[in-house]
Amino acid sequence: MTLIDERPGLTGTAPRSTVRIEAMGHAPDAAVLDLSGFYAGRQWSARATEQPFRYRYTAVGDADLTLRRAQVSGFLRGAIPASDEYIVQWLTAGQGVPDVLQDRVPMTGDVPMLFPTCRDFVFEYQDYDQRVVHLSRRVVHEVADEQFHTGQVADLGLDHLRTLDPAAVAQWKNSLALLSRELRTGGVDSLLWHTLVRGTAGAFLRMYPPTVTTLPPAVLLPRRARLRAAVEYVHEHVAEPMSVSDVAGAAGLSVRATQEAFQRHLGLTPMQYLLQVRLEQVRRELLQADPTTAAVQTIARRWGFAHLGRFSAAYRNAYGEYPRNTLRR
Known part of the structure; x- marks a missing residue:
């Protein structure tokens, strides 16, 4: 059974839409249909493990932030495409690997991890209880500009595998607790909810500061x-x-x-500044790329560098190492 309820707020001069989602059942095929639909997923599969299969998925919030929970007794695998949202998730039970093809980093209990939403990835989870927070790109980028002066950029260059500062994680969880309380008392149409959402975006950026x-x-x-x-x-x-x-x-x-x-x-000059920013984009992509499949020349050409020798010299002058060394990290 799936329930999706999106309705406008009832008060205020600029009401926001309330997002409420609930899906549950006992059939693997139904789980694939329901859960993949929430992530525009492809090639999802589900099966029972040692216990009878069951699933439950809930979400509540608004267009800028939703608090979600996925509970699955069984095995689930699937591909998730690049997304305009920033998605932070952690497990309170079970096991999972968010990206089995490239990062291959298993989840550690109750430790947040950012999905690599800037690209496609394939996950595998089993017998798990997962908490998930979806943040809109709009609100995150607004707060990033206010706090870090990033300007209007398409990509903040967040490192989804960075080691998190425990103090930043504690602040993040405290922000979520305040949001949950406001959902129960005032809902998403209150001024306090709007303030707390921006505070949560700030806490998110303290865990994952922009690298641009x-x-x-x-x-x-x-x-x-x-x-x-x-x-x-x-x-x-x-x-x-x-x-x-x-x-x-x-x-x-x-x-x-x-x-x-x-x-x-x-x-x-303006063009020298553009070159500097493009070199930064190359470096970000090299640090995130899989060294077994990525090529420096391909990434460099994607950012407008046609002459590999001149590009390597400019890169080394900017970062103190050759691009191939960055890729091998």
């Missing part, structure tokens, strides 16, 4: 709003073809004024 280059301090002053707009444009469109004219147009400046602003306040 933060906006240079020189662009954060109010009187340099146009330079900040230009820099944010570079970060947001780093994977696209770009010219100085594009950057200037985004900032409402002439090409000459844009070049002068970058040189004066950042010590780089």
